Amino acid sequence: DTEVTQTPKHLVMGMTNKKSLKCEQHMGHRAMYWYKQKAKKPPELMFVYSYEKLSINESVPSRFSPECPNSSLLNLHLHALQPEDSALYLCASSLQDKGTYEQYFGPGTRLTVT
Amino acid sequence: ILNVEQSPQSLHVQEGDSTNFTCSFPSSNFYALHWYRWETAKSPEALFVMTLNGDEKKKGRISATLNTKEGYSYLYIKGSQPEDSATYLCAFGQAGTALIFGKGTTLSVSS
Numbered sequence: 001d002t003e004v005t006q007t008p009k010h011l012v013m014g015m016t017n018k019k020s021l022k023c024e025q026h027m028g029h030r031a032m033y034w035y036k037q038k039a040k041k042p043p044e045l046m047f048v049y050s051y052e053k054l055s056i057n058e059s060v061p062s063r064f065s066p067e068c069p070n071s072s073l074l075n076l077h078l079h080a081l082q083p084e085d086s087a088l089y090l091c092a093s094s095l096q097d098k099g100t101y102e103q104y105f106g107p108g109t110r111l112t113v114t
Numbered sequence: 115i116l117n118v119e120q121s122p123q124s125l126h127v128q129e130g131d132s133t134n135f136t137c138s139f140p141s142s143n144f145y146a147l148h149w150y151r152w153e154t155a156k157s158p159e160a161l162f163v164m165t166l167n168g169d170e171k172k173k174g175r176i177s178a179t180l181n182t183k184e185g186y187s188y189l190y191i192k193g194s195q196p197e198d199s200a201t202y203l204c205a206f207g208q209a210g211t212a213l214i215f216g217k218g219t220t221l222s223v224s225s
Contacts, residue, residue: 004157033212040217041217042118042203042214042215042216042217042218043158043203043215044215045212045213045214048212056212058212090157090158092158097212099145099146099148099207099208099209099211099212099213100145100146100163100165100207101163102148102160102163103148103150103158103160103213104157104160105150105157105158105159106157107155107156107157108157
């Protein structure tokens with residue numbers, strides 16, 4: 001199984017809502033990533049988890065809260081988002097969080113904040 | 115600020131044409147250079163990970179070269195097919211840092 005799955009595929013939420021994005025992989029990868037991608041821009045790294053511990057937080061606002069309950073799952077909890085947070089959120093995993101390992105991406109969650 | 119530049123931004127070719135595009139990255143503290151292919155409505159898919167100056171990698175009709183001293187990588191597609199239509203992303207890594215992605219080159223191949 002070389003697949004990274006993400007749910008939901010699409011999400012529309014109001015600025016006062018609380019929602020969560022989920023990501024799952026069963027490849028035994030120990031590094032998992034959240035990226036944000038806006039139209040015509042490259043994916044921007046948000047968070048990296050290595051062996052279930054947060055290793056990189058790219059100065060992401062606290063309204064985004066990551067969680068890694070186990071080595072296969074990665075969540076992104078959303079609260080009090082702004083319309084400018086509307087984007088495609090991509091999850092990825094790799095064997096380890098070294099740059100020499102290719103990353104496997106999920107299909108993304110398209111988030112719209114109204 | 116580390117910058118990864120890809121050119122051209124978009125490209126339109128006819129079926130059967132060969133094409134290539136460029137990824138430029140900082141030449142200092144090089145660690146790895148990745149190429150990904152991203153088809154519409156699908157997940158980005160890794161094509162190559164290159165770590166050594168002079169590396170050449172090949173997968174079917176697609177190949178890539180790496181020059182870490184001057185900070186560039188080329189991706190070549192031989193005999194383009196409509197199914198090659200996608201956005202091709204490169205990503206650069208320095209030791210101890212996360213990957214930095216370029217904006218991509220969007221290739222459109224018409225039959």
